[in-house]
Amino acid sequence: MSVFSLFVVYLLIWWVTLFAVLPFGVVGQNEKGEIVNGSEPGAPADSNIKKKAVITTVIATIIWLLVCFIIISGLLSWDILADFLNIDKLSED
Template structure:
């Protein structure tokens, strides 16, 4: 199976999105944990989301994970026979 650039980009985007949702809660402090809550806001609203740092970390982690997946694919560890046997679905 030949992997095209479009499918590689789609897989990278899915990996990036999953890593983003994994990284989002790290380091978040709600307004109820800090001093001075703004009137009319939710107590759980973050004080500083630091989205720039989270986007950078997401890109670094997902790039490393995608590189590992791509290596496993080209080394033959992620072929359809091996994955279907590991999952238990006959192919």
């Protein structure tokens, strides 16, 4: 894999992980009892975006290392996927 491919794979994993991590630990203003005038009562009282970015980075890095290991080691390739999906070979050997 090229460096650009590795970066793109990491970026995709990071964004998907971020959207999975964002709802964790969210406390609404109505739950906390401190509703700011003019805001939605269910809006987060404190987003903790820096903490969530760090958690996302740690989780995404672990997933990315596993994905890179699987791809680079040859445990998963386009040919294996083609055989699994019963389609013609994607690359010529």
